[in-house]
Amino acid sequence: MILNMDAEFFTNKENILQAIFDNSLNAMMVADDNGNYLLVNQAAANMFGYTIEELLRMNVKDIHTQPEHADSAQLYRQYLSRGKEIGEFAFIHRDQTPRVAMYHAIRICSNINLSILEDVTEKKRAVETLEETQKALEKTTERLQLSTSAASIGIWDYDPVKNQLIWDETMFRLYGISPQDFPATIEAWFHRIHPEDNPFIQAQTFEWIKDKSEIDTEFRITLPDESIRYIRSKGISYRDESGKISRMVGTNWDITKEKEAEAQKIRARQLEVKNRELEQFAYVASHDLREPLRSIMSFAGLLKMRYANQLDAEAGEYLEFIYQAGGRMEKLIRGLLEYAHIGIEKQREMIDCNVWVDNVIHDLSSLISQTNATIEIQKLPVVQGYSAELHTLFLNLISNGLKYHKEGIAPHIVISAKTDAKNHTFCIEDNGIGIDAQYHEKIFVIFQRIHLNNFYEGAGIGLAHCQKIVELHGGKIWVESEPGKGSRFYFTLEAD
Secondary structure (H helix, E strand, C coil), X not given: CCCCCCHHHHHCHHHXXXXXXXXXXXXXXXXXXXXXEEEECHHHHHHHCCCHHHHHCCEHHHCCECCCCCCHHHHHHHHHHHCEEEEEEEEECCCCCEEEEEEEEEEEECCEEEEEEEECHHHHHHHHHHHHHHHHHHHHHHHHHHHHHHCCEEEEEEECCCCEEEECHHHHHHHCCCHHHCCCCXXXXXXXXXXXXXXXXXXXXXXXXXXXXXXXXXXXXXXXXXXXXXXXXXXXXXXXXXCCEEEEEEEEEECHHHHHHHHHHHHHHHHHHHHHHHHHHHHHHHHHHHHHHHHHHHHHHHHHHHCHHHCCHHHHHHHHHHHHXXXXXXXXXXXXXXXXXXXXXXXXXXXXXXXXXXXXXXXXXXXXXXXXXXXXXXXXXXXXECHHHXXXXXXXXXXXXXXXXXXXXXXXXXXXXXXXXXXXXXXXXXXXXXXXXXHCCHHHCCCCCCCCCXXXXXXXXXXXXXXXXXXXXXXXXXXXXXXXXXXXXXXXXXXX
């Protein structure tokens, strides 16, 4: 390389080099092989926190390095053995703060060495901060992906200019389709919306594209198997300086269970109102019916007592029919009153079902003795419930097992229970006459009897009582039975 320099440059070369040395933004330090500083510039003084004069009285070993790094004297010896080196130098500033410098050390001539250093502390901190931020962002993104996937929250991104709709994996799962089956346009999404909701959602979406900043809406979608799911969608829009929309992003998640639960609550409230009305009607009707029935029974009794000898056989038989019919009517009205009263005194308590069943068996001791029945009781749980109602529940189910036994065969009843996280499931099993499958649901309807002869007494209300009591405790009741093979009555009570 040929330089065109005039004589003045060569005359002032030393001054020019000195100016470059003194005013360099990088620290420059000249030292001998023993490590004594011979020449330093202001940038070096600033970097280490000393004055130029102080540095010129110092040795390389006087510059302290950070504890976990090799000391400065050792680094200098390594450099001398190589004659040239580029590396990183972690030192302690005069104010005791840790700093880092990049250095380039070269041998200028025999026993003279030049080091050029740049303080990169802030750069390294910025890089470390950036790396930490990136790692934190990656972890946050990973957690977000895991949480949205676990919660079945789908993420979508729409470019209205290109009409390009991007879905994540959860979106495809929500809609029951694969990426290959989705053209990734807004029209393809509209196609998945339930026909009844489609016009409204399209109008709402285009209004949003026009001038809305966000959206929060609900709609139904139709899956490929024709099932219906409820979806909630939230999104925000991004616009340029002119207000034209450039991007829309948001989420979808399945709210079908919430919708079903909400509908169940509404049905439950409606049913509760109807039940109260029915109970009030049953109470009033049965109460008002008892008075005229008492009169009928009283006058029938007087006729039978005073005029029995004056009536012929046929008239006496008619009178007996009236008296018996009145008695059955009295049982029906009493049963209706009891049905209406179930659950009125709603105060729960802890009940040991073993004790309650023992009390019921004591109440039925006469019938047990008459039928030579045997009752096997397994370990039963402690439940929270309404004491009077649970007594009636066990009484009705056990007495049914005693009543509907096979002729000539003594009743045998087994009472057991199993408990899981949600329910106590009780079973009362008998060896009686059994029930045909066509009557398994009918028997729980009030006043429905499947034995219309007089061989088995009853008003057809006991099992209706049982069903109402079980439902009062948040459970359900059912029967498994075949004619001639006995019956197994199951019911559940909520576990605490």
